[in-house]
Amino acid sequence: MNEDNITESINDFLENNDAENETIIRMDDDTELFINNTDEEEEDEENGAGYVMQPPFKKTGNKIKIYALTGLLSIFTIIVIGLFLDKGKTPGPILSGKQRIEMKDVFKLRPSKNPVYWFDSGEDGTVIQVSQKGDIELFNIISKEVKIVASMQDLMKGNNKINLGFELSKDTHYLIIPTFSKTVFRHSKIQNYVVFDCKAKKYLDFKNELNNISNIEFSPSSDKIAYVKNNNMYYLNLKTGKSVQITNDGSKNIFNGISDWVYEEEVLMSSKAFWWSPDGKYLGFIKFNDTNVPEYEIPVYLDNNLDGISYNAWKSIKYPKPGFPNPDVNVYIYDTTKETRKKNNLKKVVYEKDYEFQPDNLVILQVLWATEDSKNLLIRTSNRVQDTARLFSVNIPHEIETESDITKEKGTFIATFLKEDDHDDDGWLTRTESIYFVPPNGYIEIMEDKNGYEHINYYPDIYDEKSMFLTSGEWEVDSISGIDKNNKIIYYISTEEGSMQKHLYKVNLNGQRNIKMTPPVSEIEEQKEIINSFGENLSETGVFSASFSPGFNFYLLNYDGPNIPYQKILSTQDSYDDFHIDLSNNELLEKALSNYDIPKFHRFEIPINDYTVNALAIYPPDFDENSPKKYPVLFHPYGGPNSQMATYNYQFDFDSVLASDPEHPMIVVIVDGRGTALKGRKFRVSVAKQLGKLEAEDQIKAAQYLQKLPYVDEDKFAIWGWSYGGYLTSKVVEANSGVFKVAMAVAPVIDWKFYDTLYTERYMKTLKDNIEGYKQSAINNVEGFKNVDFLLVHGTGDGKIHFQNSALLVSKLTLKGVNNYTVQFYTDNDHSMVFGNAYSQLMNLLTEFLHEHLFKEKKN
Structure with a gap:
């Protein structure tokens, strides 16, 4: 990996700085485990930096020692320090003195x-x-027993390394190991695989059958592998x-078992x-016809050497925009x-x-086997908007003996209608995946x-449509952590303690005994105030x-914040009361952190009219x-529907760096206005059919509220954002409030006609039915841009929010004679701006x- 590629990977990690992205895994509860050591977000396509994981547990006598996994993060941390140090200088101690x-x-x-x-090994x-x-092994945290599944010595016989991850069958008989990986889109890769027989201690010879694979997975019975090749x-x-x-119709237009771009x-x-x-x-699989x-x-x-080419090439993506056809989608089942x-x-x-949506008005939201064998498949669909x-x-x-036993229509299965959910407002379905199977024949759904x-x-x-809500109150369930079918308990994460917090709870299937499980009692007593939050009790x-x-x-x-994050393994059983x-x-x-003067964090609510918005x-x-x-004050919104940025997470990022600058100190503020998540439907869907309007109003009103504070310079307010945040920044500038003097928009949407259907029409309805809403939500009136210093940034290779958005804005600014703006484009860069040191x-x-x-001085 050369320095340019290292830098690209570092930049990618800086862009995608959510802790959940540090190590990507996929765990299918009833099938197998897939450990993937490559970043599934917009990663360096040419070089995936793999690693050999170290065991978090090691048996030594009667004690368990805990070892940190030394992975990509650790490797990149060392590299980052080297790259950011001035070349030619001898670096001193990395952490010395208060800095x-x-x-x-x-x-x-x-x-x-x-x-x-x-x-799931039985124990x-x-x-x-x-x-x-380098051995792949099973370790039991109670008995401390170790079982080697495959030794590194045997794995290396085929000259293969497990640095790209591996998948283990449920019966531990087989391993699938990727040997090559190339990113396609955000969540997709093309990979080559080999299969290792753990019992025979050898690789199985399937020639090149498992090369150029898009997706792969063991069957729960461990005797088969399903995969997608050439669509x-x-x-x-x-x-x-x-x-x-x-199937045999896979092509650039037909996708079998693999999402097209917009569904992915x-x-x-x-x-x-x-x-x-x-x-x-x-x-069961979906066929997408694009x-x-x-x-x-x-x-x-x-080209690959970063040299220009005489005639530029083109990269084509099947990308539906408002007013144009969506993919036709159908579910198939194979025996x-x-x-x-x-x-x-x-x-x-x-x-x-009488219950089906027509093909041009159909979206498949979720496919779920709601059975412990193969009797029942649930399909959740919606209309186009x-x-x-x-x-x-x-x-x-x-x-199946005859066709008549299957269905009245030859060659098909009939999907029986169960229920319909809709609302009498202009809003949307909050979740695409909302249903979880509860054995033996029920399910739970997170719904309003x-x-x-x-x-x-x-x-x-x-x-049976009869149901009962297991939880209630003016707070929301964020996710399901687990379903214990034997004890009939649902474990879930919710915001009962406040919409900026997320705690673990459990509830019985009869709706009784809603119990909070976090934080552990020991941590309440042990928590230190490392992160300064103005005296707020963080315990x-x-x-x-x-x-x-x-x-x-x-x-x-x-535990992901606000204080120093930690991880514990605990028990749900009284018999293991002291176990951790x-x-x-x-x-x-x-x-x-003790070597740094770290910034101070404050979470609070800002009153606006008859509601409040969360702020950090x-x-x-x-x-x-x-x-x-x-x-001076810098606003950094994202603000997209169902999003959330103002939370109690531990975070040190670009915003923290700006606030810490001793020569240019500023206060950085994140405001989650109307449309954002976890504050109820009224707050969430108020932006429907009019994206940008209410969100911009909330940013402006929040800034006006802060302008009244005695330690704030009311004449020095700036705002910046990326993606939807770039769009919201531009809408705030368009509003011409006079509050913000500087604005920076990175990869913004400028007109929702240019973005994809399944996102845009969810919140804006169709272009035909809301043409005035689309006009108002676009950046049209650029007079406000004359009153700010404006920076516009976009990658020419952005496949998500196309460069045409920024090109349109520049045209509008030019036509109206706006001159006080700066444009920076990054050649061939996608939405994450990780290419070529961008x-x-x-x-x-x-x-x-x-x-x-x-920070410029005011003119007299």
Whole structure:
């Protein structure tokens, strides 16, 4: 990996600085474990920096020692320090004396996070890990027993390394190991795979059958592998070595079992679009037909050596925009138990008449096997604008003798209508994936109650609309952490303590005994005030997440702030009352922070009319509200529908660096206005059909509220944002309020006609039905741009928010004679700006632009 590639990878990590992205894993509860050591976000396409994981647990006598996983983060931390140091100088101690946070320190001040990979081995509390020797092993946290699944010595016989991850079958018989990986879109890759037989201790010879694979997954029965190759669906029988091609129409327009671009980005949030039945007999998958979806062509100016090419190339993406066709989508089900009856094995799902959405008005939101075998497949669909959802069930007979036993329509399964959900406002369905199977034949759904707050609704019988809400109140359920079917307990994360916090709770399926599980009592007593929050008691405040062992006797608890993050493994059982493992306390991070003058963080609410908005302010380390000193203020919104930025998470990032600058100190403020998440439906959908209007009003009113504070320089307010935040920044400038004097927009939407359908029409409805709303939501009146110093940044290769947006804005500014703006484009860069050192240069550009324009003296 050369220095340019290292820099690109570093920049990528700086851009995607959410802790959940540090190590990406996929865990399928009833099938297998896939450990993937490459970043699934916009990563360096040419070089994935792999690593050999070190065990979080090691048996030594009667004690368990905890080892941090030394992964990409650790490697990159070392590299980052080197790259940001001035070349030619001899670096002194990295952490010496009290110092202010700079960009080079951001990695050093990120917490370590050790993933725990629970594995269902029959003995609860078993995890899978890679030993220091490189062996893949199972380790039980109670018995401390170690079972080697595959030794590094055997794995290396085929000259293969597990630095790109591996997938282990449920019966531990087989391993799938990627040997090559190339990123396609945000969540998709093309990879080559080999299969290792752990019992025979050898690689199976499938020639090149598993090369150029888009998605791959073991069956729950461990004897088959489903995969997508060249947009066709296959499965491989590991016992016979026979590969079966399920579809043969895959092409640039037809996607079988793999998402097209818009579904990957906006609905499934994954490229995988196939699902094994729990017993491994059937495969359900979606076929995407993009034949009628227009192509968007993105120019490519540079070759692999960053040299220009005489005639630029073009990169084409099937990209539906408002007013144009969406992909046609259909669900198919394949029976893998009858390889001799290929013709009849594949069945299309058709929806019960009178309840189906027409093809041009259909979105498939979720496909879920709601069964412990293969009897029932749930399909959740919506109309094109995603304000009405319909739930269907496909009942699959196990013994099919004639077509009439399957359906009245030859060659298909009928999906029976179960229920419909809609609202009488102009809003949208908050979640695309909202349903979770509850054995033996029920499900829970996170949905809005009659008061508009998202809660857990339990349906004991799939075929009965009778249900009961297990939770209630003016707060919302954020996610489901686990469903303990044996004890009939739902574990979930919610905002009961406040919409900026997330705590772990449990509730019985009868709706009784709603119990808060965080923070652990020991942590309430041990918490130190490391992060200055103006005297606020942080001991019982926090953002938590959890993952449970298969038997639900143990769980990994992640504390993500506001104080120093930690990880513990705890037990749900009274018999293990004193059991805990301190997996990560981030003691080194705590020690490192003691060498810095760190900024001060304050979470609060700002009253606006009859509602409040959440806010996070980051103050300079030496801030004193009683001092006569007045500070400039920088707003940094995102503000998109269902998003959230003002939280109690631990964070040191670009905003912290700006607030810490001793020569140019400022207060950085994040405001989550109307439209953002976890404050109820009324607050959330108020922006429907008029994106940008209310969000901009809230940023302006929040700024006017802060202007009245005695330590704020009311004449020095700036605003910046990226993506939707860039759009919101531009809408604030368009409003011409006079509050903000400097604005910086990175990769903004300028007109919603230019963005994709499944996002835009969810919030704006169709262009035909809301043409005036689209006009008002676009940046049209540029008079306000004459009154700010404006910076516009965009990558020419942005496949998400196309460069045409910024090109249009520049044209509008030019036509109206606006001159006080600066434009910076980055050649061939996508939405994350990680190519060719762009991100580092961008951070410098934003910083210098603020220093030059926000801190300039007022003219007399």
